[in-house]
Amino acid sequence: MTVLEHRGRLLIIDCGVLFPEEHHPGIDLILPDFDYLEGRLDDVDAVVLTHGHEDHIGALPYLLKRKPDIPLIGSQLTLALVEAKLKEHRITPYTLGVREGQREQAGVFDLEFVAVNHSIPDALAVCVRTAAGTLLHTGDFKMDQLPLDRRLTDLRAFARLGEEGVDLFLTDSTNAEVPGFTTPEREIAPAIDKVFRHTTGRIIVACFSSHVHRVQQVLDAAHKAGRRVALVGRSMVRNMTIAAELGYLHVPAGVLIDIKKVGSLRDDQLVLVCTGSQGEPMAALSRMANRDHRIEVGPGDTVLLASSLIPGNENAVYRVINGLMRLGADVVHKGNAKVHVSGHASAGELLYCYNIVRPRNVMPVHGEWRHLVANGRLAEATGVPAERVLLCQDGTVVDLVDGVASIVGEVPCGYVYVDGSALGGETSDELLRDRRILRDEGFVTAIVVVDTSTGEVVSEPEITSRGVAEDQEVFDRVRPQVERAVVEAMAKGTTDTYALQQVVRRTLGSWVGTKLRRRPMIIPVVIDA
Incomplete structure (x- = not known):
């Protein structure tokens, strides 16, 4: 997102999203930081959209929720994709189509x-x-x-x-x-045609849901090979329907069928086009690889990944490829064929x-x-x-x-995270750091019951862990140290339970780091009896 300012007025060029990487556990989308625009939305003359990819239009619903009447300027296809997206958010935009x-x-x-x-x-x-x-x-x-x-x-x-x-x-x-x-795009057509000619089973093509050109090539190749094509996934169906209605996608007569009718066709008559070429966990292809989709992949199937690897997605994509091949499918991708x-x-x-x-x-x-x-x-x-x-x-x-x-x-500028129903400040970098620690290191909980009036520990500290490889018995060695540290702190006049929790955290964390060479999340609980 780029913001231009002239004579106190603002023009925004594009308003897209980033997609989460491995260091963003639990995050669905990453938005631009709109704080600079807060209080100045009435100064925005328009949002100019260069094209219809998610990294250029995906954040519009979150911007227009703040001010729905900001004019959107873009081409016919771009605005059609935007309007379909905004309809899901119950926003009717003011648009100006340009050529x-x-x-x-x-x-x-x-x-x-x-x-x-x-x-x-x-x-x-x-x-x-x-x-x-x-x-x-x-x-x-x-x-x-x-x-x-x-x-x-x-x-x-x-x-x-x-x-x-x-x-x-x-x-x-x-x-x-x-x-x-x-x-040039035309140079990959022979590689796609070759896959279609030599494959005797089903063909599953994965690409971006907005890649009209690639879907066009798949439709043309399927038509030559006498196959039928079914689109899999809501975004794929929505975007290709829009592209076809506006004349950007030319569907050969009789080639496209509804996904509900694929059971009536032999495998050598069928092509499925789905999302998931970047290893997105909830996309159709990933779910197929995990056997969590109604389309079951197996021996005889050929999966064509018609996309390049976006930096940061390598592990996710290779995980999907390995999963598909483990199920018996052949996988064709840019690494072994000129398909993108x-x-x-x-x-x-x-x-x-x-x-x-x-x-x-x-x-x-x-x-x-x-x-x-x-x-x-x-x-x-x-x-x-x-x-x-x-x-x-x-x-x-x-x-x-x-x-x-x-x-x-x-200007102050950070990332705004979409996490389920939570948006922005509720999902902070600190929260993501905690999630990464829980994912990579696990956590250790220590519960200590004390009587601050007498300065004694009422019962031996109870220490449990999750996600830590060692047996629970390993913590028997540190219990006396935790108890001794708490008693010494109370003897010095520390009676606040939060302060005592920090004593437990430091003592237990230092021992785990030295003896187990791990840095799990330490969750201390001190109860004053």
Whole structure:
């Protein structure tokens, strides 16, 4: 999420989510921090959406719950996906559909939209003109010269804007470390066709629920092979239905069937398309691998993972692959076949863009820090002065004055966690740390009953553990130490039960760390009899 401010008015570009990794136990989604906007939502002229992927639209329900009438501006497919998502949250948005080449005024911001190619149709870059300068934001993009929908990234528009003068160029950094040019989507069709030709059993294809191009290729391959296709999962059915209704997905006659009818077909007649290509635990493919889905995977089945590994998801994906192969399925993935290409521009494409736009200042966006650094170096290689390349973190404030962009400060900015029905402050970093300790180290509970009036321990400390490998008897050695420490503390005048609990925590924690070489969560309970 990027927030622009000019003359006291705000423009938001994209509003997406992050997905939890292993160090976020129990978290469903991670949202942008909206605190900066608190009290200023009436100043927001619009939210511009570059495309319909979750990392660019997923947080909109949580923003619009605060102010439902913020205008949303985007392409036809993007807004259709957004409206379907918001309907689940009982929000009816105010939307403005735009096309490439169109200009719109949103308050003090003059907007022009440029066609870009990505792994979802109808993606747009946006040029923002203000009295303070001109900004060009690519969104996620690549320069596929043979796109499946024949919609090219409009390099002529990029060049025209460059001639006009781009003061700040925000560019997609995801593939900045990858040399050359991203492989065209069309080049993976033969690999998919080969899987369909040589497979005699069922084919299960896993991809993102918004990857219209990939589903189109699966439908075409199934049509050639005389197979029928069933979509599995609510989000997959919803998104592909929208894409088909709007003309972005072309379904060959008779190919698509309802999931309820798959039992009437032989295995060699059937293709299932589902989510779960990133190992998401609740997605259909993961549940199949865990035998927790009505689709039972077994010998003769071929699973096609039509996606790249997102950094951080490797272990989850390999866990699913191992689970599927253990059940007897063959698994085809990017590691052993050319079944996926990236939706992001590689280094060669970024260099091309820098050379035709010739921006005065560059701010790499999207990706990890190493990707931002790599993208910044590409900008410098094309002649952008190093001091005009801004590497920014979440919350960084950039001023654009007289054609010069500079980092001038930061606003407080963290992550907001969605945990079931809890949102924001109820799920803190401290709570996540406790969860990680419980997951990795277990916990030890010590209950001590004392009589503070006499300074005595009434009964021997009771120590139990969960998630600790050692037998319970191992704690017999530390009970006298805990009792002695509590008695000594009371002898020195400590009678507050909370303070005595800290004595127990320190004594027991130190012993466990030294003797067992573990750092479990210590839960002390002191009861004053």
